[in-house]
Amino acid sequence: MKKQTTGSFQLASVAPLLFVLLWSTGFIGARFGLPYIEPFTFLSIRFALVLLLLGALTIIFRQPWLTKPASYGHSAVVGILLHSGYLGGVFFAIDGGMSAGLAALIVSLQPILTALIGQWTLGEQIAWRQWLGLGLGLVGVAAVVSDKLMAVGPAPVTPVSLTAAIIALLATTAGTLYQKRFGTGLPLLSGTWAQYLGALAVTAPLAWLCETGEIDWQPALIGALLWLTLVLSIGAILLLMLLIRARSAARVSSLFYLVPPATAVEAWLLFGEQLGWLAIGGLIIASIGVALVVVMPPKSIQR
Template sequence: MDFLLSAAFVLCWSSGFVGAKLGAQDAGAVTILMWRFLPLAVVLAAVAAGRGWWRTLTPSTVGRQAVIGLLSQSGYLLTVYYAIQLGVSSGTTALIDGTQPLVAGALAGPLLHQYVSGRQWLGLCLGLGGVAVVTTADAGASSGVAWWTYLIPFAGMLSLVAATFLDQRSRTPVPPTVSMTVHCTTSAVVFTTAALATGAAAPPSAPSFWLAIAWLVTLSTFGGYGLYWLVLQRSGITRVNTLMFLMAPVTAVWGAAMFDEPFTVQTAVGLGVALSAVAVVHTAGRKSLAPAPSLPLPSPPCSAPTCLSRRRRTVSRRADC
């Protein structure tokens, strides 16, 4: 079950980079994000009102979830879309996003007491090497892309890491359907305000734009974003973030097939390194989670009233005999 959820998460999350590239052909980042979240937020809010989900939330919980949504959707997606709009390939954007496991692994111990083993650290550093190899290959193959544009996806990655830790430190469990409603509503308000302020609210008439919106809502939001929090709850922060290394192979193949993005030998080597990193981390994670051999426990010492009762029963049996 966990394997199927992880595979579905990788496929759906990587679809977001492809959807962003599809939408960027017809509109800017703010326009795409406004129309991705505004209709979705209206539908989710109507469902929440009909089922009375809002009654289970306190103002502090709503505020916390709104901040998580602001970081994990608004901050993260705006940087990803903006980088792709500036010319960074979808595969490289996914690979830069793949450095998230290293950052999350470094912070999981002091913040969440989920410590990373030495073998897992080896895998995380190996994954970072794969990211560096592919990013260098893409930077050499792409023309007209400024070096500083590669820093934009890093900012989005840090935003998602911050949202993940904020969610994990919360002591109030929130159902995924409720949290997604708050997150999408927050993003709808942010992106609609930004689009209206910049004059980018009007959607293009091209059918490909609405195809990209349908792609993003169905696969990326419900599939990728929803499964992210579900797998996080089931597997922990280190293992779910390590799956980010797998986004690059799927996204790079899609980018080469759909957008004719460069896929060189160096790119393939980097992707192979990233895949090896995932295998190392997950193998080490299974070993660290293996249960320790159980030992027979000594019998608890007999308390005075219990021992006295046992003696009385023994004397009574002897008297009956």
């Protein structure tokens, strides 16, 4: 029993860091794949592959399927928000010319929104140290992105790409809160499968109506598709669902502050993108901010 408790504790300790590392590669995968495929077509193929794999895993591990229509409904809403809304908005903004760094900065407002709305919808109290952590996290992310923008110059920002990034921000905030409120008691594999079913129901029609469907099957696209499907859409999303179950929405959302700094480091390693002192300082500040939020758990108000 002691070994099991120790193992569970170690998994809980490593899971947030592992999630950040996996999730941060999403922007890298988008950069590799989007030159060869349109965004909603890319996401639709990705979601269809995930449905096949998650369905197979559910059968192999003999996990229960959802039985109530309401459960499918709640999971579909989460999928539309977290997958179609968030990923669709980010991919569309980047495909429209917005830099990945600027898109990451806009989406990084999510922890603040989640903390504010979570107090009202979930009854989560945020301690002053956690508010300080949220503020430091935002400052750190802004420093990292500013460093990147100064290095490469400002990317074009159109009203359409800005709207897409804001939709992504609102969608991921709402999806996190909705999952915490309505989806924590559902089976993990089949519940996530239903999420992607709802997501595909949105992206597939958008791809059909708004895009040409042209695909240039280059090795970079195939590699990006496999990575984003296996590592992001299955590995990282299952980790996110577990974290939302175990932690408050504000604590989980604070992890997203570490995603842009982690992406900056990965872009430096993979593409040789400059990583200046401002970015390094921002990474340290964001890490301190996240630690303040995660280490001090908020007191929950029983409703």
